[in-house]
Amino acid sequence: MTKGRLIAIVGPSGVGKDSLMRALAAAEPHLRVAKRTITRPLDPDSEDFFSATEAEFRDQEAAGAFALSWGAHELRYGIATTDLDRVQTGTEVLANLSRTVLEEAQCVFGRLAVLSVSAAPEILAARLADRGRERPEEILKRLSRAEVRLPNSLAVTHLDNSGPLDQTVAAARAALYPSREALEIR
Numbered sequence: 001m002t003k004g005r006l007i008a009i010v011g012p013s014g015v016g017k018d019s020l021m022r023a024l025a026a027a028e029p030h031l032r033v034a035k036r037t038i039t040r041p042l043d044p045d046s047e048d049f050f051s052a053t054e055a056e057f058r059d060q061e062a063a064g065a066f067a068l069s070w071g072a073h074e075l076r077y078g079i080a081t082t083d084l085d086r087v088q089t090g091t092e093v094l095a096n097l098s099r100t101v102l103e104e105a106q107c108v109f110g111r112l113a114v115l116s117v118s119a120a121p122e123i124l125a126a127r128l129a130d131r132g133r134e135r136p137e138e139i140l141k142r143l144s145r146a147e148v149r150l151p152n153s154l155a156v157t158h159l160d161n162s163g164p165l166d167q168t169v170a171a172a173r174a175a176l177y178p179s180r181e182a183l184e185i186r
Helices: 017-027 054-062 081-088 099-109 121-131 136-144 165-176 178-185
Strands: 005-010 066-072 075-080 092-096 112-118 156-160
Touching (some): 005 081, 017 092, 017 112, 054 075, 075 081, 081 092, 081 099, 099 112, 112 165, 156 165
Parallel strands (some): 005 092, 005 112, 112 156
Protein backbone atom coordinates (compact mmCIF):
# COMPACT_ATOMS: atom_id res chain seq x y z
CA MET A 1 0.00 0.00 0.00
CA THR A 2 1.21 3.52 -0.75
CA LYS A 3 2.33 5.34 2.32
CA GLY A 4 0.44 8.43 3.33
CA ARG A 5 2.04 11.58 4.59
CA LEU A 6 1.81 14.03 7.42
CA ILE A 7 1.00 17.52 6.19
CA ALA A 8 2.31 19.89 8.83
CA ILE A 9 0.63 23.27 8.99
CA VAL A 10 2.99 25.64 10.80
CA GLY A 11 3.18 29.33 11.51
CA PRO A 12 2.79 31.89 14.24
CA SER A 13 -0.23 32.14 16.50
CA GLY A 14 -3.12 33.94 14.83
CA VAL A 15 -2.02 33.18 11.28
CA GLY A 16 -5.10 31.04 10.58
CA LYS A 17 -3.68 27.51 10.72
CA ASP A 18 -6.88 25.97 12.05
CA SER A 19 -9.05 27.84 9.53
CA LEU A 20 -6.77 26.67 6.73
CA MET A 21 -6.90 23.08 7.96
CA ARG A 22 -10.72 23.08 8.12
CA ALA A 23 -10.96 24.60 4.63
CA LEU A 24 -8.39 22.17 3.18
CA ALA A 25 -10.20 19.19 4.70
CA ALA A 26 -13.48 20.43 3.22
CA ALA A 27 -11.88 20.88 -0.22
CA GLU A 28 -10.00 17.55 -0.03
CA PRO A 29 -12.33 15.11 1.79
CA HIS A 30 -9.71 12.34 1.82
CA LEU A 31 -7.59 14.36 4.27
CA ARG A 32 -7.83 13.52 7.96
CA VAL A 33 -7.25 16.21 10.58
CA ALA A 34 -5.16 15.25 13.60
CA LYS A 35 -6.99 16.12 16.82
CA ARG A 36 -4.28 17.27 19.22
CA THR A 37 -4.19 16.76 22.96
CA ILE A 38 -3.44 20.07 24.68
CA THR A 39 -2.98 20.97 28.35
CA ARG A 40 -5.60 23.72 28.37
CA PRO A 41 -9.34 23.78 29.07
CA LEU A 42 -11.74 23.19 26.21
CA ASP A 43 -12.77 26.36 24.37
CA PRO A 44 -15.74 26.36 21.97
CA ASP A 45 -14.10 29.11 19.91
CA SER A 46 -10.87 27.15 19.44
CA GLU A 47 -9.81 24.15 17.41
CA ASP A 48 -11.32 20.76 18.20
CA PHE A 49 -8.86 19.14 20.65
CA PHE A 50 -8.62 16.79 23.59
CA SER A 51 -8.09 18.65 26.85
CA ALA A 52 -5.74 17.18 29.44
CA THR A 53 -4.26 18.28 32.72
CA GLU A 54 -0.46 18.29 33.00
CA ALA A 55 -0.60 15.02 34.96
CA GLU A 56 -2.95 13.37 32.44
CA PHE A 57 -0.70 14.48 29.58
CA ARG A 58 2.42 13.08 31.29
CA ASP A 59 0.62 9.79 31.93
CA GLN A 60 -0.53 9.54 28.29
CA GLU A 61 2.95 10.42 27.08
CA ALA A 62 4.54 7.78 29.32
CA ALA A 63 2.03 5.21 28.04
CA GLY A 64 3.07 5.89 24.43
CA ALA A 65 -0.17 7.60 23.39
CA PHE A 66 1.66 10.25 21.36
CA ALA A 67 3.67 9.80 18.19
CA LEU A 68 4.90 13.36 18.68
CA SER A 69 4.71 15.76 21.64
CA TRP A 70 6.18 19.15 22.51
CA GLY A 71 5.83 22.17 24.74
CA ALA A 72 5.11 25.77 23.71
CA HIS A 73 3.61 28.83 25.38
CA GLU A 74 3.53 27.03 28.76
CA LEU A 75 1.32 24.28 27.28
CA ARG A 76 1.96 20.69 26.16
CA TYR A 77 0.76 19.35 22.80
CA GLY A 78 0.52 15.80 21.50
CA ILE A 79 -0.28 14.07 18.20
CA ALA A 80 -1.74 10.60 18.77
CA THR A 81 -0.06 7.40 17.66
CA THR A 82 -3.30 6.64 15.77
CA ASP A 83 -2.37 9.45 13.39
CA LEU A 84 0.98 7.77 12.78
CA ASP A 85 -0.91 4.54 12.07
CA ARG A 86 -3.10 6.40 9.56
CA VAL A 87 -0.07 7.78 7.73
CA GLN A 88 1.59 4.37 7.66
CA THR A 89 -1.52 2.82 6.09
CA GLY A 90 -1.77 5.40 3.30
CA THR A 91 -3.80 8.28 4.71
CA GLU A 92 -2.82 11.94 4.42
CA VAL A 93 -3.13 13.62 7.83
CA LEU A 94 -3.18 17.38 8.45
CA ALA A 95 -1.60 18.48 11.72
CA ASN A 96 -1.07 21.83 13.36
CA LEU A 97 2.54 21.46 14.50
CA SER A 98 5.15 23.56 16.20
CA ARG A 99 7.94 24.66 13.91
CA THR A 100 10.38 23.35 16.53
CA VAL A 101 9.39 19.68 16.03
CA LEU A 102 9.43 19.46 12.23
CA GLU A 103 12.65 17.46 11.98
CA GLU A 104 11.39 15.05 14.63
CA ALA A 105 8.08 14.76 12.72
CA GLN A 106 10.05 13.89 9.57
CA CYS A 107 11.84 11.10 11.44
CA VAL A 108 8.68 9.75 13.07
CA PHE A 109 6.22 9.99 10.16
CA GLY A 110 8.60 9.50 7.22
CA ARG A 111 6.71 11.37 4.51
CA LEU A 112 6.23 14.99 5.51
CA ALA A 113 4.93 18.03 3.64
CA VAL A 114 5.33 21.40 5.37
CA LEU A 115 3.01 24.33 4.70
CA SER A 116 4.41 27.38 6.46
CA VAL A 117 1.69 29.99 6.83
CA SER A 118 2.38 33.68 7.40
CA ALA A 119 0.43 36.93 7.53
CA ALA A 120 1.26 40.60 7.93
CA PRO A 121 2.20 41.49 11.55
CA GLU A 122 -0.77 43.85 12.00
CA ILE A 123 -3.13 41.06 10.88
CA LEU A 124 -1.56 38.63 13.36
CA ALA A 125 -1.91 41.13 16.21
CA ALA A 126 -5.57 41.82 15.36
CA ARG A 127 -6.43 38.11 15.10
CA LEU A 128 -4.77 37.34 18.44
CA ALA A 129 -6.59 40.22 20.13
CA ASP A 130 -9.92 39.15 18.58
CA ARG A 131 -9.73 35.60 19.87
CA GLY A 132 -9.39 36.93 23.42
CA ARG A 133 -7.37 34.05 24.90
CA GLU A 134 -4.22 35.99 25.78
CA ARG A 135 -3.39 39.11 27.74
CA PRO A 136 -1.60 41.91 25.81
CA GLU A 137 1.82 40.86 27.14
CA GLU A 138 1.18 37.28 26.01
CA ILE A 139 0.20 38.54 22.54
CA LEU A 140 3.49 40.43 22.31
CA LYS A 141 5.36 37.28 23.34
CA ARG A 142 3.58 35.25 20.65
CA LEU A 143 4.25 37.92 18.02
CA SER A 144 7.96 37.86 18.89
CA ARG A 145 8.02 34.18 17.81
CA ALA A 146 6.46 34.93 14.40
CA GLU A 147 9.81 34.70 12.60
CA VAL A 148 11.09 31.31 13.76
CA ARG A 149 13.50 29.82 11.22
CA LEU A 150 12.58 26.49 9.70
CA PRO A 151 15.08 23.66 9.23
CA ASN A 152 16.96 23.88 5.92
CA SER A 153 16.75 20.10 5.59
CA LEU A 154 13.01 20.16 4.85
CA ALA A 155 11.10 21.14 1.73
CA VAL A 156 8.74 23.90 2.81
CA THR A 157 5.94 25.65 0.92
CA HIS A 158 5.36 29.20 2.10
CA LEU A 159 1.79 30.52 2.06
CA ASP A 160 0.67 34.10 2.81
CA ASN A 161 -2.69 34.08 4.60
CA SER A 162 -3.07 37.87 4.80
CA GLY A 163 -5.84 37.85 2.18
CA PRO A 164 -8.92 35.74 1.50
CA LEU A 165 -8.75 32.19 2.86
CA ASP A 166 -9.87 30.68 -0.45
CA GLN A 167 -6.71 32.02 -2.09
CA THR A 168 -4.55 30.38 0.57
CA VAL A 169 -6.46 27.10 0.16
CA ALA A 170 -5.96 27.19 -3.61
CA ALA A 171 -2.22 27.79 -3.16
CA ALA A 172 -1.99 24.95 -0.61
CA ARG A 173 -3.81 22.53 -2.91
CA ALA A 174 -1.54 23.46 -5.82
CA ALA A 175 1.52 22.82 -3.66
CA LEU A 176 0.24 19.51 -2.27
CA TYR A 177 -1.05 18.15 -5.57
CA PRO A 178 1.09 19.69 -8.35
CA SER A 179 0.43 16.91 -10.88
CA ARG A 180 -3.33 17.43 -10.49
CA GLU A 181 -2.88 21.15 -11.08
CA ALA A 182 -0.86 20.44 -14.22
CA LEU A 183 -3.67 18.19 -15.54
CA GLU A 184 -6.30 20.84 -14.86
CA ILE A 185 -4.31 23.47 -16.79
CA ARG A 186 -4.27 21.36 -19.97
